[in-house]
Amino acid sequence: MPDLDSFIAGLPKAELHLHIEGSLEPELMFALASRNGVAIPFASVEEVRAAYSFTRLQDFLDIYYQGANVLLTQQDFHDLGSAYFARAAADGVVHAEIMFDPQTHTARGIPFGTVIGGLLAAMEEAEVRHGMTSRLILCFLRHLDEEDAFRTLADAKPWLDRITAVGLDSSENGHPPSKFARVFAEARRLGLRLVAHAGEEGPPAYVREALDLLAIDRLDHGNRSLEDPVLTARLAREGMTLTVCPLSNLKLCVVNDMADHPIDRMLREGLRATINSDDPAYFGGYVADNYRAAAAARDLSRSDLATLARNSLLGSFLSDAEVAAHLARLDAYLADTLAEAA
Ligand code: HPA
Numbered sequence: 647m648p649d650l651d652s653f654i655a656g657l658p659k660a661e662l663h664l665h666i667e668g669s670l671e672p673e674l675m676f677a678l679a680s681r682n683g684v685a686i687p688f689a690s691v692e693e694v695r696a697a698y699s700f701t702r703l704q705d706f707l708d709i710y711y712q713g714a715n716v717l718l719t720q721q722d723f724h725d726l727g728s729a730y731f732a733r734a735a736a737d738g739v740v741h742a743e744i745m746f747d748p749q750t751h752t753a754r755g756i757p758f759g760t761v762i763g764g765l766l767a768a769m770e771e772a773e774v775r776h777g778m779t780s781r782l783i784l785c786f787l788r789h790l791d792e793e794d795a796f797r798t799l800a801d802a803k804p805w806l807d808r809i810t811a812v813g814l815d816s817s818e819n820g821h822p823p824s825k826f827a828r829v830f831a832e833a834r835r836l837g838l839r840l841v842a843h844a845g846e847e848g849p850p851a852y853v854r855e856a857l858d859l860l861a862i863d864r865l866d867h868g869n870r871s872l873e874d875p876v877l878t879a880r881l882a883r884e885g886m887t888l889t890v891c892p893l894s895n896l897k898l899c900v901v902n903d904m905a906d907h908p909i910d911r912m913l914r915e916g917l918r919a920t921i922n923s924d925d926p927a928y929f930g931g932y933v934a935d936n937y938r939a940a941a942a943a944r945d946l947s948r949s950d951l952a953t954l955a956r957n958s959l960l961g962s963f964l965s966d967a968e969v970a971a972h973l974a975r976l977d978a979y980l981a982d983t984l985a986e987a988a
């Protein structure tokens with residue numbers, strides 16, 4: 647039987663909560679800064695990593711938006727995507743639904759087409775190089791107003807057939823889902839799926855708003871839902887997928903210690919929880935590291951880990967036939983690893 651690390655790395659899985667700007671490793675940040683002649687306030691890669699110490703979401707966001715300033719050209723976004731897909735493939739990711747924050751770039755004068763053009767090129771390449779399928783999620787920044795989100799949706803019109811969903815990210819407290827009810831309704835009318843970050847720092851009421859006012863198809867984070875037993879039971883009953891990010895939760899102090907992480911409680915409560923990396927370059931690990939950290943801290947069994955991987959495939963926005971094909975790969979993997987054990 648493979649050791650737990652190899653079992654996790656080999657487990658066919660989907661990554662459903664990944665901000666592509668959050669996969670910008672300090673080495674690539676320096677390379678792009680130099681290629682583009684952009685000044686960054688760090689003298690070395692070590693200095694960058696040392697700055698990644700956060701006590702709450704906003705600390706991280708300030709440095710994350712600053713890091714994105716080095717991304718200027720279509721090739722930069724292509725390189726960013728290629729680096730992520732290669733790293734994800736090594737972690738057993740067979741399908742990735744990647745979020746991007748167009749407003750972070752259009753506000754600096756980078757055209758929407760430059761951003762999405764580079765990402766789409768990396769996605770096509772990932773299919774050829776790694777046999778990995780992928781989808782795009784356009785996220786609205788919730789600290790900006792809804793008009794700005796509407797303008798971003800208008801910018802996206804020429805690419806709507808290449809965008810699967812819209813999402814909602816950035817500073818949660820003070821920016822409830824209700825602020826974006828109209829733009830989410832419009833996105834739904836255009837045929838897009840809907841996701842939103844809720845219950846990361848924000849209260850359970852924000853999760854309820856995301857369900858009732860935005861009609862989300864998937865919930866990003868959702869940790870604080872557990873404070874409300876009626877809401878928890880509803881999420882379980884409705885089969886809502888939660889994209890949980892253990893190392894992010896630790897780095898942003900959503901949990902004080904990995905030993906307190908509720909991932910196993912989520913599974914026990916019947917929630918369709920998944921494990922994801924969120925912003926791997928900033929939070930100290932890619933998706934397999936997140937599985938490993940959660941498994942070690944909460945004593946997850948191989949069967950729990952297989953459930954988490956299965957949930958990730960079931961919670962994806964792929965067609966039923968595509969999900970079935972990925973699930974068959976997972977079942978074959980589990981049969982093979984069990985046979986080795988016998
Ligand atoms: O974890 C997150 N929360 C909110 N916004 C974000 N943008 C990137 N990562 C995050």
Ligand SMILES: [Zn+2]
Nearest residue numbers: 665815843924
């Ligand atoms: Zn996130």
